[in-house]
Amino acid sequence: MCGEDRTTPDGEDLWRYRYPNDLRRTWRRPAREGDHGWPADGRTGTVRQGEERPKLMYAYVFDTYVQDQKHRTESARIETRLATLGIQGRSEKITILKNLQDSVRTLLKRGAETLIVVGNDQSVAKVLPLIVESDVALGIIPVGPDQRVAQALGMPVGAAACDIISRRIMRRIDLGMAGGAHFILGAELPLGCRVLCDKQYSVEAMDPEARMEIVNVGSSTTRSRPDDGRLELVVGGGSGGWFGRGASGTSVFPISTAKIERRAGDHRLVLDGQLNVNPPVTISVLKKSLHVIVGPDRKFE
Structure with missing residues (x-):
């Protein structure tokens, strides 16, 4: 030509x-x-x-399972609602032949300013490192089960989330990091592990069956604030909290860093219910490193 x-x-x-x-x-x-x-x-x-190129205000990635027969009707409703609200943008529908991370990289190179993930917790976990690296805003339209992250951010399931996206209420929140992996909600720790907090003191549950987790946002036993530059070590299962905080039988320790020490056996940390990390590992907080769209029913101020 x-x-x-x-x-x-x-x-x-x-x-x-x-x-x-x-x-x-x-x-x-x-x-x-x-x-x-x-x-x-x-x-x-x-x-x-x-x-x-001109900037993309919104870019959408539809995870593979969203195109399954049982979700096809809801997927069509989402696209229709986005068009009605006037916030449709470049869309990538992931298939077995199209990699999710590669598609997100392409959208980011084209200037996407807000990446909307149509999927579940696993979808978010896959794209979170790319979003943090590029410093673009994240939005979630939940489809199907496994929606702990979306629930914590106050996002309703399905097409109803499109209205929240259009209102564009944004918050800068902290992220946790375990080794090189990020998490939004928290990290479930192995039973019987020992945690060195802020390089000053160690915590170990007296009950070997006590649950231990490090929380950033979304815990039912704490009023966590994901923008205060702190995480919370939550230890539950005993007869009472060491410092009388949290729910009955639960102790809560505000921390900035935590080193999880290795124990005998195959015990791993689980981040946001999705990613497995082997100890020993150090957990830290990345202050206000994620720009995210939130709904009115979010689990924090």
Whole structure:
């Protein structure tokens, strides 16, 4: 197409190519709005060589299972509601031939400012490192079971979440990090483990069956604040809390770092109910490192 101009009947340029000295592409909104992130009002403009593409306000990734027969109706309702609200954008529907992380990388390279994950806890866990690295906003439209993260953020299941996305109520929240892995909610610790807190004191449950977890947000036994730069070590199962805090039989320790020491046997930490990490490992907090869309029923202020 060297040196060729193509126009619509009314004379509007669709694209131009000039080789070798003046490579440029003139764009306009395609037939399906949001397919390429062009301006929603249909204005034309020029993307010259070396210039950035127009920003994508919203980009959506539909996880593989969302396209299963049992979720197909809800998926269609979500797309319809997004269009009604005028917040549709570039969408990637993941298949067995299309990798979720690769699709997210492509959307981020194209300038996505808000990445909306249509999926569940496992979907969020897969894309969280890329979101943190790129410092874009995260939104969740929950579909199906396993929605602990969405519930903690106050996101209703299905198409109802689209209205929350459109209101765009944002919060900057802390993240936990265990080794090189991130978590939003918390880390479930192995039974009988020993925890070195803030390099100052150690905690070990007297009851070998006591549950121990490190919480960032969403615990039913604490009023955690995911924007205070602290995590909470929660120890439950004893006859009473050491410091009289939390629910009966539960002790809560505000911490900044925790080193989980290795014990005999195959015991691992579980992050957000999805990722397994082998001890010994150090857990720390990344202050206000995630920009996220939240709903009114979130489990924090």
